Amino acid sequence: GAVVSQHPSWVICKSGTSVKIECRSLDFQATTMFWYRQFPKQSLMLMATSNEGSKATYEQGVEKDKFLINHASLTLSTLTVTSAHPEDSSFYICSAVTSGVTDTQYFGPGTRLTVL
Amino acid sequence: GQQLNQSPQSMFIQEGEDVSMNCTSSSIFNTWLWYKQDPGEGPVLLIALYKAGELTSNGRLTAQFGITRKDSFLNISASIPSDVGIYFCAGRLRGRYGGSQGNLIFGKGTKLSVKP
Numbered sequence A: 001g002a003v004v005s006q007h008p009s010w011v012i013c014k015s016g017t018s019v020k021i022e023c024r025s026l027d028f029q030a031t032t033m034f035w036y037r038q039f040p041k042q043s044l045m046l047m048a049t050s051n052e053g054s055k056a057t058y059e060q061g062v063e064k065d066k067f068l069i070n071h072a073s074l075t076l077s078t079l080t081v082t083s084a085h086p087e088d089s090s091f092y093i094c095s096a097v098t099s100g101v102t103d104t105q106y107f108g109p110g111t112r113l114t115v116l
Numbered sequence B: 001g002q003q004l005n006q007s008p009q010s011m012f013i014q015e016g017e018d019v020s021m022n023c024t025s026s027s028i029f030n031t032w033l034w035y036k037q038d039p040g041e042g043p044v045l046l047i048a049l050y051k052a053g054e055l056t057s058n059g060r061l062t063a064q065f066g067i068t069r070k071d072s073f074l075n076i077s078a079s080i081p082s083d084v085g086i087y088f089c090a091g092r093l094r095g096r097y098g099g100s101q102g103n104l105i106f107g108k109g110t111k112l113s114v115k116p
Helices: none
Strands: A004-007 A010-013 A019-025 A032-038 A044-051 A067-073 A076-081 A090-098 A101-107 A111-115 B005-007 B010-013 B019-024 B029-037 B044-049 B055-058 B061-065 B071-076 B085-094 B100-106 B110-114
Touching (some): A010 A019, A019 A032, A019 A090, A032 A076, A044 A067, A076 A090, A101 B029, B019 B085, B029 B061, B029 B071, B044 B055, B044 B061, B044 B071, B071 B085
Parallel strands (some): B010 B110
Antiparallel strands (some): A032 A044, A032 A090, A090 A101, B005 B019, B019 B071, B061 B071, B085 B100, B085 B110
């Protein structure tokens, strides 16, 4: 149980384009999902917290207009990197918590974004 | 912000050896989680700890929630080659009234490699 998927697993795009990444909880309902960014050889950096049916909460320094988050259902959250630039190239990972057990996060497999 | 000090940063293992790593903080935690991350993949939850003093095993892995609530360790017994990877500790802070507060805080990771 507690499986989280992400799509796509990797994406290469041109500078200036927008990229959408999906995060799904496959076998449970996730009232809260999280989006992280991870640079090589570093730990995970929380970007935002996504709650179903409400606006995402962004961490300090993360541009909400650049990284659009939508959590339309209890099993799906999307992260859209708008007008991507090479510095946005990174490994993006989502995680989800099961309802009622909010202290344990399950992570997706990650999405490698490369902006040319 | 709050920090978790995870050590060692890296270590080399020989097959069959026991491995130990830990996380410490000056703050009090309600939850300790241990994850393993393989290259290009998301973190996989190994063990979750919810009570001070709790000792939990998952196969050859054993983790404990420190009695002071400020630390946790992870032991791997009789290591095998597939144990290589990066291990992260993560925790949620204990709030003033005993509940959890804030988001998961991550350690910087312990990289396990095979001895040449």
